[in-house]
Amino acid sequence: MSAYRRGDAVLEALAARVARAPAQLPAAAVDAVGRCLVDTLAVSLGALQHPAARLARAYARLNQMGGGARVWGTQLVASMDVAALVNGVPLRAYDYNDLYIGKSGGHPSDVIPGLIALAEARRKTGEQLLACIALAYDVNMILLDEIDIEAHGWDYPNLIGIGATCAAAKLLGLSEKQTAEALAIAAVSQLASDEVESGDLNERGDLTMWKRFNGSHAIRHALYCATLAEVGIEGAVRPFQGKTAFLSKFAMSPAAVQALVQKLQGPVEPDRAAMTTFKRWPVGSRAQSAIRAALAVRQRVGDPSTIRQVVVRCDQDAYNHLLARRADPWNPSSRETADHSLPYIVGSCLLDGSLGVESFDPERVRADGRLAFIRKVVTIEPDAEHTQGAARGFLASVEVVTMDGARHVEPAQAPPGHPSRPFTAADVAAKFRENVEPVYGDASTARILELALNIHSAPDVCGLTAALVLDGDGQA
Structure with a gap:
């Protein structure tokens, strides 16, 4: 029995699922994950001038460094966790990225900017990146299916952050024990309140700006937890099923916990990204x-x-x-x-x-x-x-x-982008051009799209992120 097995079946099942996840994706999964990547870039790059995104880049300028990851739209390079936070903000600026709803609802693509930052900083291949995005979708959709967090006042980044930790551990090549420690840190060191969805307005008459940061903050934290475990730092003994641990916050019954464990012990589904809902218009x-x-x-x-x-x-x-x-x-x-x-x-x-x-x-x-x-x-x-x-x-x-x-x-119909009326490759490309061309122009937009569509064969992601620079002074 592995040393990390401490009477927490959820922890064991998650770590084992990461170990079982394929390093190479079948063609259908490459296509599904690739569409999520293109949709994510479309939404993010089109929102670079949103006030929250501009302020996030101001924060990045306080944290510049060499050898990290690119802040999208600029010449800036920051630590990979800062880049994960900052690049994820425009993705949530207009409520325009994908959505999956089970017992809880969340935005699986929140993981993508952070995993790109990690892949860039550690010089991982495009194939490795896509495989880890697929793993994040797989884990996150199981968690969203099986855990009702909203009824207990918690927000979806709590679940998305767990999937991101799994994906980051896979991308870093952590052992099964190291993966368990990363999850054991992540599960007890951050819990996001659902107060950002209260509907309360600030003095400007807006919803909270933190809603634009909440998802990418969880992904940033996931990278942090994975790199802590990488150097040998250990987490809580029973992070999911302990007396005051992660699952206790959601009042899950023993039967519900067992159902979650059984799902996690089942076959890894690298093509689950095909089950996400894309949005044709920039609202919920x-x-x-x-x-x-x-x-x-x-x-x-x-x-x-x-x-x-x-x-x-x-x-x-x-x-x-x-x-x-x-x-x-x-x-x-x-x-x-x-x-x-x-x-x-x-x-x-x-x-x-x-x-x-x-x-x-x-x-x-x-x-x-x-x-x-x-x-x-x-x-x-x-x-x-x-x-x-x-x-x-x-x-x-x-x-x-x-x-x-x-x-x-x-009459009522499901909208385009819903799994019952899925986007075609042409639909995804059209959404990309519609959002990115006003910011980057026709030629740069075509180049970025080409790089994104062919990321699975790229030796790294640096060519893609370099193409995202807008001007020479880094003031996107």
């Missing part, structure tokens, strides 16, 4: 079906001035998340209150015939007549028939009545 997943329906109706109606009434019938969870729990969803005044307001989101689709990052610019949100139109014509109703949850894509239908009495109804 619970609004995606409503956006699809609203844009389809808008095409048929044409002139929005002819609209007399709009009725949105939606999934109960979408209603709760984007209307009922918000302080004043009919009167958003900032980007983050607007992109968490289902009335504003649907109204913008109907007014503009499109929805993008620019739809939530504060000047547009507060433009004369915009909110008056939305308050006058848009009605939102939770609907039992549409309440089928994440598995069906948080369904919503949209009915528009025009001034002449004509009714235009778009």
Whole structure:
């Protein structure tokens, strides 16, 4: 029996799963993970000018060093853990990266910027990087499936950080015992509260900026834990199943813990990244079906001035998340209150015939007549028939009545990017160009996309990260 086995079956199962994870991926997994990588870069690079991302880079400038990892968009090189934090912030800037929902919901792609930083600093190959991203998705989806953290006031980075620790241990080539120690440190040294999802607004009328950091902070911590274990530092004896350990925070029953262990002891599934949900529009997943329906109706109606009434019938969870729990969803005044307001989101689709990052610019949100139109014509109703949850894509239908009495109804469908309507390779490339070209221009965007699509055969990731430099002074 290995020396690390200390009566914590979850710890043992996780460490063994990392040891069993393949170093080379089958073609289907390379394709699935590669799409996640391209989508992550699309979202991150398109958000480099977000205020939180700019402040994160200011922090990186205080922590420059040689031989670390590139801060995306700049000439700066920082320690790999700082780069993991900073490069992950724009990924969460516009709520635009992928999502997976089981008993808990989370964003599996949060791990990707951090693992790129680790691969760059340690000169790992593109093939090794993809294999470890696949492992992170595999572990994270099991944890999200089996652990309900939100009901107990905790946030999803607690789970994503465990998967990231597994992936970092694999990428560093740690032994099974070292991997167990990395996990034993990670599980007890950070717990993220769900207070960032409280809906409380700051003095500017925004949601907390820390929400943009919360995921990448957990990934940074995972790299830190893995490198501590690499040099021989040991963690808690029973980090998951001890009296006050990780799982005790979520009130899991013995049967639920046993089910988790059995899942972790099962076959490693390196292609689970194909089960993630991509977002076509830069708002949370619970609004995606409503956006699809609203844009389809808008095409048929044409002139929005002819609209007399709009009725949105939606999934109960979408209603709760984007209307009922918000302080004043009919009167958003900032980007983050607007992109968490289902009335504003649907109204913008109907007014503009499109929805993008620019739809939530504060000047547009507060433009004369915009909110008056939305308050006058848009009605939102939770609907039992549409309440089928994440598995069906948080369904919503949209009915528009025009001034002449004509009714235009778009029935509920899962949105593009949902596993039931997955993005094609062309869809992923189109999203990449749509987000990155305004920042990098056509030629650089094409070069970055080419490097990302071929990362599996690259001797390292340095060519990709070097292509992300925007200018010579590092002031992206």
